[in-house]
Amino acid sequence: MKFLKITSALILFLAVMTSCSTVRVASDYDQQADFTKYSSFAFFKPGIDKAEISDLDKKRILRAIENEMLAKGFTKSEDPDLLVSIFTKTNENINIYQNNRFGYGYGWGWYPWYWGAGANTISTTSEGTLYIDLIDAEGKELVWQGMGTAALAKEVNRKQERINEIVKKILEKYPPGAEKK
DSSP, X not given: OHHHHHHHHHHHHHHHHHHHHOEEXXXXXXXXXXXXXXXXXXXXXXXXXXXOSOHHHHHHHXXXXXXXXXXXXXXXXXXXXXXXXXXXXXXXXXXXXXXXXXXXXXXTTOOTEEOSOOEEEEEEEEEEEEEEEEEETTTTEEEEEEEEEEEOOOSHHHHHHHHHHHHHHHXXXXXXXXXXX
16 A cells, blocks of 8 residues: 555656656648748747737747757748747646545545545646747748647746747647658
């Protein structure tokens, strides 16, 4: 019984720790678009201005996107092939872990020798979703969209690191079919 309690506590701890580092990503794209013709990019200011996050976080996100696009061989240009825009959403998740039964007893749900106070553990996590839109500059049409959802870092010194991780995971899906290689 003691082994079972320790094992389940360890599994819960590992699940919480790994869920904080997980980035869930997805992408969608225009199947008629020719992604080989895109070699330069610029940020689409009207779209970025609408993102409802702090200017500091916008800078962090744009810096991460720029670094990833440059690493993929794109050049930043005044006359780009692609326009990059972002959109964000945040959710506050409240987790309640109830741990209110201790002791021995009979049957399902009946504890005649119950002792000790019940304990509830409450934790909150902020989860954010970042959408990265790639827009054909000539036709002004969306050709690719990547989305990443992850727990957000609360410490200022970890924010850029976490944003870099999220952006990198999203842009691994560009161009379409790249993740299969």
